[in-house]
Amino acid sequence: MDKLRSMEVFVAAVDAGSFTAAAERCAMSPVMVGKHIRALEQMLGAALLARTTRRQALTEIGRRYAEQCRAILAQIGEAESVAEAMRAAPRGLVRVTAPVSFGAQWLSPAITGYLARYPDVAVDLSLSDRTVDLVEEGFDLAVRIGPLPDSTLVARPLAPYAMAICAAPDYLARHGTPCTPADLEHHECLEFTGWLPQARWKLKGEVDGRLVRPGRFRANSTAALRMAALNGFGIVMQAERILADDIAAGRLVPLLRDWLPAPRPMHLVYSRDRRATPKLTTFVGYLLERFGP
Numbered sequence: 016m017d018k019l020r021s022m023e024v025f026v027a028a029v030d031a032g033s034f035t036a037a038a039e040r041c042a043m044s045p046v047m048v049g050k051h052i053r054a055l056e057q058m059l060g061a062a063l064l065a066r067t068t069r070r071q072a073l074t075e076i077g078r079r080y081a082e083q084c085r086a087i088l089a090q091i092g093e094a095e096s097v098a099e100a101m102r103a104a105p106r107g108l109v110r111v112t113a114p115v116s117f118g119a120q121w122l123s124p125a126i127t128g129y130l131a132r133y134p135d136v137a138v139d140l141s142l143s144d145r146t147v148d149l150v151e152e153g154f155d156l157a158v159r160i161g162p163l164p165d166s167t168l169v170a171r172p173l174a175p176y177a178m179a180i181c182a183a184p185d186y187l188a189r190h191g192t193p194c195t196p197a198d199l200e201h202h203e204c205l206e207f208t209g210w211l212p213q214a215r216w217k218l219k220g221e222v223d224g225r226l227v228r229p230g231r232f233r234a235n236s237t238a239a240l241r242m243a244a245l246n247g248f249g250i251v252m253q254a255e256r257i258l259a260d261d262i263a264a265g266r267l268v269p270l271l272r273d274w275l276p277a278p279r280p281m282h283l284v285y286s287r288d289r290r291a292t293p294k295l296t297t298f299v300g301y302l303l304e305r306f307g308p
Contacts, residue, residue: 193271
């Protein structure tokens with residue numbers, strides 16, 4: 016008999032608890048299940064299962080052998096998966112989570128480009144500023160901004176998330192242009208409430224270690240704060256990517272360039288035990304092309 020097949024049948028019998036249940040899993044008769052296990056026992060010269068009319072139990076040798084069989088079969092499955100991934104076309108569903116602003120403005124257009132390249136793949140994008148548990152919530156990968164805690168996740172670095180501080184020309188005409196962080200005490204500093212507390216309006220230089228006092232308008236939407244700045248209400252600090260078009264068009268004026276906080280790290284993360292399927296490897300590669308450092 017095929018030794019690997021006999022090992023599969025033996026593990027199925029252990030997991031299912033009976034020859035009858037194992038037979039259903041393996042699409043064979045209970046008699047054939049018994050033949051596979053007896054073949055292994057004859058080869059090993061030892062009993063693997065102690066069976067009575069009412070139950071079966073692993074012998075000590077059987078327990079150790081079952082553990083090794085599982086490891087061997089898992090390695091074979093992984094090798095077959097790698098081989099299949101190398102020859103198969105990407106297909107299936109990729110579930111992705113990302114911060115709201117980055118996901119809506121940059122990741123979403125990139126995903127449409129990926130889908131145009133790979134017509135057999137579908138993407139489910141979930142935007143949230145909270146840290147999502149990939150395994151618990153069933154996501155394939157995530158984009159994360161900020162320092163990463165120690166974890167078992169694979170982290171691929173993307174281009175850092177650089178910030179910009181801006182205000183509309185009419186706001187500056189009415190309230191003056193701040194030249195140092197200390198000047199912000201006299202201005203309306205628009206606050207994004209989705210930031211971690213330690214990241215809110217914390218600039219380098221004079222105010223290292225303390226936070227700039229926020230103004231009267233706070234929101235959990237970068238789009239809302241951008242519109243408030245464009246309407247001349249206050250000074251906004253957001254990702255440079257978000258404000259780039261407004262700066263280029265003169266709708267917003269960059270401020271305090273020498274005191275900008277350091278760019279925040281950004282990573283693409285996914286579970287270490289996630290198999291290297293074509294849909295995952297091509298999607299990761301595509302995002303690295305678009306947003307890599």
